[in-house]
Amino acid sequence: MSSTILEMSDLTLSYTTLGRKLRALRGVSLSVGEGEAVGLVGESGSGKSTVARVALGLTPASVAQIETGCIRIDGRDVTHLSEDAWATLRGHPIAIVFQDPLSFLNPVMRVSRQIAESVKQHTPELAVAPRVRELLERVKLSASCAASYPHELSGGMRQRVLLAIAIACRPKLLIADEPTTALDVTTQAEILALLEELRVGLNMALLLISHDLGLVASACERIYVMYAGRTVEWGPTAKVFGAPAHPYSEGLLHAAQTDRDRDGRFVTIAGDPPDLAHIGVGCAFAPRCSYAMAPCTEGMPEPIALAQSSNHMVRCWRYCQGGSLLLSANGRVDRP
Amino acid sequence: MGRYLLARIAWAVPIVLAILVINFLIIHVVPGDPVQALVGDFPTPPGYVEQVRQEFGLDRPISHQLGLYLWNLAQGNLGFSFANRQPVLGLILDRARLTLLLMLPSLTLAALFGIVLAMAAAPRAGSIYDGAITALSLIGYSMPVFWLGQLFVILFAIKLRWLPAQGMISLRSTPTGWAAVWDVLWHLALPALSVTIYYVAVVARVARASVLDTISQDYVLTARAKGLGRRTVLWRHVLPNSLIPIVTVIGYNFGYALTGAILVETVFAWPGLGNLFITSIGNRDYPVLQGIFLFTAITVVVANVVTDILYGVLDPRVRVSHHAHA
Amino acid sequence: MRRFWPRFTSQRAGLAAAAYVLVLTLVMLGLQVMPGSDPHTITSEVMLPPSAAHPLGTDELGRDVLLGILHGIRVSLTVGFAAALGATLIGVLVGALAGFYGGILDLLCMRVSELFQVVPSFILAAVIVALSGPGLPQVVAVIALLGWPQVARLMRAEVMRIKHLEFVDAVRCLGTRETRILMGEIVPNALAPVLAAGTLIVGHAILLEAGLSFFGLSSADIISWGRMLNSGQRFLFNAWWLSVFPGSAIFLTVLAFNLLGDALGSALNPRSAGMK
Numbered sequence: 001m002s003s004t005i006l007e008m009s010d011l012t013l014s015y016t017t018l019g020r021k022l023r024a025l026r027g028v029s030l031s032v033g034e035g036e037a038v039g040l041v042g043e044s045g046s047g048k049s050t051v052a053r054v055a056l057g058l059t060p061a062s063v064a065q066i067e068t069g070c071i072r073i074d075g076r077d078v079t080h081l082s083e084d085a086w087a088t089l090r091g092h093p094i095a096i097v098f099q100d101p102l103s104f105l106n107p108v109m110r111v112s113r114q115i116a117e118s119v120k121q122h123t124p125e126l127a128v129a130p131r132v133r134e135l136l137e138r139v140k141l142s143a144s145c146a147a148s149y150p151h152e153l154s155g156g157m158r159q160r161v162l163l164a165i166a167i168a169c170r171p172k173l174l175i176a177d178e179p180t181t182a183l184d185v186t187t188q189a190e191i192l193a194l195l196e197e198l199r200v201g202l203n204m205a206l207l208l209i210s211h212d213l214g215l216v217a218s219a220c221e222r223i224y225v226m227y228a229g230r231t232v233e234w235g236p237t238a239k240v241f242g243a244p245a246h247p248y249s250e251g252l253l254h255a256a257q258t259d260r261d262r263d264g265r266f267v268t269i270a271g272d273p274p275d276l277a278h279i280g281v282g283c284a285f286a287p288r289c290s291y292a293m294a295p296c297t298e299g300m301p302e303p304i305a306l307a308q309s310s311n312h313m314v315r316c317w318r319y320c321q322g323g324s325l326l327l328s329a330n331g332r333v334d335r336p
Numbered sequence: 337m338g339r340y341l342l343a344r345i346a347w348a349v350p351i352v353l354a355i356l357v358i359n360f361l362i363i364h365v366v367p368g369d370p371v372q373a374l375v376g377d378f379p380t381p382p383g384y385v386e387q388v389r390q391e392f393g394l395d396r397p398i399s400h401q402l403g404l405y406l407w408n409l410a411q412g413n414l415g416f417s418f419a420n421r422q423p424v425l426g427l428i429l430d431r432a433r434l435t436l437l438l439m440l441p442s443l444t445l446a447a448l449f450g451i452v453l454a455m456a457a458a459p460r461a462g463s464i465y466d467g468a469i470t471a472l473s474l475i476g477y478s479m480p481v482f483w484l485g486q487l488f489v490i491l492f493a494i495k496l497r498w499l500p501a502q503g504m505i506s507l508r509s510t511p512t513g514w515a516a517v518w519d520v521l522w523h524l525a526l527p528a529l530s531v532t533i534y535y536v537a538v539v540a541r542v543a544r545a546s547v548l549d550t551i552s553q554d555y556v557l558t559a560r561a562k563g564l565g566r567r568t569v570l571w572r573h574v575l576p577n578s579l580i581p582i583v584t585v586i587g588y589n590f591g592y593a594l595t596g597a598i599l600v601e602t603v604f605a606w607p608g609l610g611n612l613f614i615t616s617i618g619n620r621d622y623p624v625l626q627g628i629f630l631f632t633a634i635t636v637v638v639a640n641v642v643t644d645i646l647y648g649v650l651d652p653r654v655r656v657s658h659h660a661h662a
Numbered sequence: 663m664r665r666f667w668p669r670f671t672s673q674r675a676g677l678a679a680a681a682y683v684l685v686l687t688l689v690m691l692g693l694q695v696m697p698g699s700d701p702h703t704i705t706s707e708v709m710l711p712p713s714a715a716h717p718l719g720t721d722e723l724g725r726d727v728l729l730g731i732l733h734g735i736r737v738s739l740t741v742g743f744a745a746a747l748g749a750t751l752i753g754v755l756v757g758a759l760a761g762f763y764g765g766i767l768d769l770l771c772m773r774v775s776e777l778f779q780v781v782p783s784f785i786l787a788a789v790i791v792a793l794s795g796p797g798l799p800q801v802v803a804v805i806a807l808l809g810w811p812q813v814a815r816l817m818r819a820e821v822m823r824i825k826h827l828e829f830v831d832a833v834r835c836l837g838t839r840e841t842r843i844l845m846g847e848i849v850p851n852a853l854a855p856v857l858a859a860g861t862l863i864v865g866h867a868i869l870l871e872a873g874l875s876f877f878g879l880s881s882a883d884i885i886s887w888g889r890m891l892n893s894g895q896r897f898l899f900n901a902w903w904l905s906v907f908p909g910s911a912i913f914l915t916v917l918a919f920n921l922l923g924d925a926l927g928s929a930l931n932p933r934s935a936g937m938k
Contacts, residue, residue: 091563483909
C-alpha cells in the first residue's frame with residue numbers, strides 16, 4: 001500500500017454550546033493513501049461533515065475540542081496544532097470542496113479573484129492569469145466565467161469554481177463534502193465524472209463524503225460507513241457491498257437497493273437517527289437493530305477483522321466470540 | 337444600476353415633499369399670527385410685514401397658501417433674516433460649509449475607528465475587548481454630546497492647555513497660507529473629537545454585529561481552507577462583506593451625526609449651523625430656524641440616497657437583482 | 663411571564679439601574695413633600711468650588727449646585743416618563759391598528775414612521791418649541807410626537823406575528839368580535855417588547871429635553887439639568903463644577919434607563935435571553 005496522507009485513529013470530538021456538551025465524533029478511524037478514492041457514508045448528523053472539517057483544522061476552536069485520538073497528515077501528528085500552524089497545511093496537502101456552492105463562495109468577489117487567491121498562495125512561482133485560465137479549463141468552465149460574481153453562475157458552475165479553487169492548491173488529497181447534494185441529477189453526474197477525471201489526471205487521492213451509498217460505491221475503491229459519530233464498518237467497496245457486516249450497513253444497502261423516493265434518494269432505515277445528546281455507552285444503533293443483544297447497550301467492541309479478509313473491519317458484537325463485554329485496548333469503555 | 341438609482345430617487349421625492357409640508361404646518365399650528373413665524377420677532381422696516389403677508393397669501397385659503405409657500409421655496413426663497421440682514425438661504429449655505437468641515441472628518445474618523453475596533457474585537461467574541469465595545473457604545477448613547485464637549489474643554493483646553501477652546505481661528509494673530517490651515521485644524525481638533533466619540537458609539541455597535549455575522553459565513557470557511565492566513569481572511573473576505581450593513585448604518589444615521597455636530601458647535605463657538613441656530617433662537621429669528629430644519633432634513637434625505645447608491649456599489653447582488661426585474 | 667422576575671434579577675446592571683431610578687424617584691417625591699430650602703435663593707457665596715458646606719459648589723448667583731441637581735430631577739423624570747408614556751400610547755394604538763387591519767392604514771403608518779426616521783428630530787423639536795414658546799407641556803408633546811413611530815413599528819410587527827398564531831383563530835371561532843380579539847387577546851400579548859422600547863424612550867426623551875434646555879429653550883424659572891449646563895457654559899473657564907455635575911446627572915440617568923431597557927428587553931424576550 002502506498003504512503004498514507006490522512007489518518008485518524010479513534011478520534012473523539014465534542015462541541016460545547018450554551019454550557020451543554022455534545023459529542024459529534026465518538027471514535028472515528030480512517031485513513032486515505034496516495035491516489036486512493038475513498039468514500040465515507042452516513043446519514044445526516046452522523047458526523048461526516050465534522051470529519052471533513054477536522055481534517056483541515058476548520059472546526060470552530062471556541063466550541064470544538066478534540067478529546068482523544070489523533071489526526072496525522074503525511075505522518076505528522078496535527079491533532080493539537082495552532083490556528084496559524086493549520087493555515088500552512090490547508091490547501092496543500094489537503095484541499096476541500098463543500099456542499100452548497102453558493103454560500104461557500106464570497107458573494108462580493110469575482111470568481112477569477114477567488115481562484116487567483118489560491119494560486120498565489122500555493123504556486124507563487126506561476127503567472128496568475130494563465131494559471132487561472134488553465135484551472136478553469138480543467139474544470140470545464142469557459143474563460144468568460146472568470147469575470148462573473150458567484151450569484152451570476154448556475155449551481156453546477158459554482159461547484160466547478162469551488163473545485164478550481166481547491167485544485168489550484170495542488171492537493172495530494174481532495175476532500176469532497178457532499179459535493180453534488182445541492183445539484184440536479186444531470187449536473188450531479190457531470191460533477192462526479194469531473195471529480196474522477198481530476199483525481200486520475202492530477203494523481204490526487206479523493207475522500208468523497210456523502211449520504212448517498214450508490215454515489216460513493218460508483219466512485220470509490222474503499223468505503224467507510226459512519227453512524228452516530230463512529231466509523232462502524234470499512235473495507236473495499238466490493239466486500240462491504242457484497243457482504244455488509246454491520247447491521248446498519250446492511251439496512252443502508254437494503255434501503256438503497258430496494259426503494260428510491262421521487263428525488264432519487266434512498267429510503268432510510270426504520271427508526272429515528274440518534275440524538276447525539278442522548279446516547280448511552282453502548283452501540284448507538286442498538287435501538288434500531290433487529291439483532292440487538294445484551295452487550296450492545298453496555299459498550300462498543302474494538303474493530304474486528306472479518307475472517308476471510310484482513311482489510312474488511314467491523315465494530316459489532318455479533319462478530320465477537322461469546323458476545324461478552326470487551327474493553328478497549330486501553331481499558332476504556334466508551335461513555336457519552 | 338440606473339433603474340435601482342431611479343427607484344431610490346423615487347423614494348426620496350415624497351419624503352422631501354412631506355418635510356416641506358411639515359415645515360409649512362409648523363407656521364400655522366403654532367399659536368399666534370403665522371406672519372410672525374415668517375418674519376421673526378426682530379424689528380422690521382414698516383410695510384415689510386404687509387409685504388410678507390401678500391407674498392405668502394396669508395389672507396387666502398390654506399391650500400392656496402401651501403401652493404404659494406412651495407412656489408417660494410422652489411425659487412430658493414426661504415425668507416429674509418433681519419437679524420443678519422441677509423436672505424436665509426445664503427446665510428444657511430454659508431454656515432453649512434463650516435458645519436460640514438467639522439462633520440465630515442468626524443464622520444470619517446468615527447467610521448474608521450468603529451470598524452477597526454469591531455475587527456479587533458469580533459474574532460474574540462466574549463472577551464474583554466468585546467465587552468469594552470459594548471460598554472463604549474452604551475456610554476456614547478447615554479451621554480449628552482454637548483456635555484462631552486464641555487468636559488473636553490475643561491480638560492484639554494483649560495487644565496492641560498493643549499488645544500484652543502473656542503472659535504475657528506486665532507484672534508490674536510492672523511496667520512496666512514498653510515499656517516492658517518493649520519490654525520483651523522488646531523481649532524477643529526476638540527469639537528471634531530467630541531462628534532467622533534459620539535458617533536463611534538453608533539458605528540462600533542453595528543460593525544461588531546456585522547463582523548460577527550460575517551465571520552460565521554460559509555465562504556469564510558472556503559477562504560480559510562485555501563490556506564490563507566488569519567489576517568488575510570479577516571481583511572480581504574470578512575471586511576468587504578461586513579462593510580455593506582456598516583455603510584448603510586453610517587449613511588442612514590447621517591442626521592444623528594449632523595445633530596451631534598450642531599449641538600457640539602455651540603460649546604466650541606464653532607461658527608457653523610449650530611451657532612446660527614442658537615443665536616437665531618435668541619433673536620427669535622424664526623425663518624432662519626425653519627430654514628435650518630429644512631436644510632438639515634433634506635441633507636439627510638440626500639445622504640440616505642447616496643448611501644443606497646454606495647450599497648449598490650459594494651454589493652454586486654443589488655445591481656443585478658434590479659436588472660432582473662427589468 | 664412567570665419567569666420574568668428570575669430572568670430580570672439575573673441581570674446585575676439592570677437591577678442596579680432600577681435601584682438608581684427608584685432612588686431618584688424617591689428623592690423627587692421627598693422634595694415635593696418637604697421642599698426644604700429654596701434652590702432659587704440667591705446668596706453672596708458666589709461661584710464657590712465644592713466644599714463641605716456646598717459639596718458640589720455654588721453658581722454665579724450663589725445657589726447650591728447639589729440642591730439644584732436634586733430639584734432638577736423633577737423636570738427630567740417628568741419629561742422622560744410623560745413623553746415616553748405619550749409616545750408608547752400613540753405607538754401602541756397606531757401599530758396595533760396597522761398590524762391588525764393592514765391595507766392603506768398600514769401603508770400610511772409605515773411611510774410616516776419612515777419619514778420620522780429621516781427627519782432630524784432634535785432640530786424639529788427645537789424649531790417647534792422655539793416658535794410655540796418654552797414650557798414643559800410643549801416639550802413633552804413634541805417629544806412624544808417624534809417618538810411614537812418607533813413604538814408603532816415594533817407593535818405592528820408583533821401584532822402581525824401574533825395574529826397568525828393558533829390561539830387567535832381559536833378565539834375567533836368562538837365568535838368573538840374583531841375589536842375584542844385585538845384589544846383583549848393580541849395587544850396584551852404584544853406589549854412585552856414595547857415596554858422595553860418605552861423604557862429606552864425615557865432615556866432618549868431626557869437627553870432631548872436636556873439638549874433643548876441647553877439651547878435655552880426652557881423656562882428660566884424652572885430648574886433643569888440642561889438649563890444648568892446652559893448657564894455653566896458661560897463659566898467653563900472658571901467654574902468647572904457648574905458643567906461637570908449637572909452633566910453627570912444627565913449621563914447617569916440616561917445610562918440607567920438604557921441599561922434598564924436592555925435588561926427588560928432580554929428578560930421579557932425569551933428568545934434573546936436564550937441567545938446570550
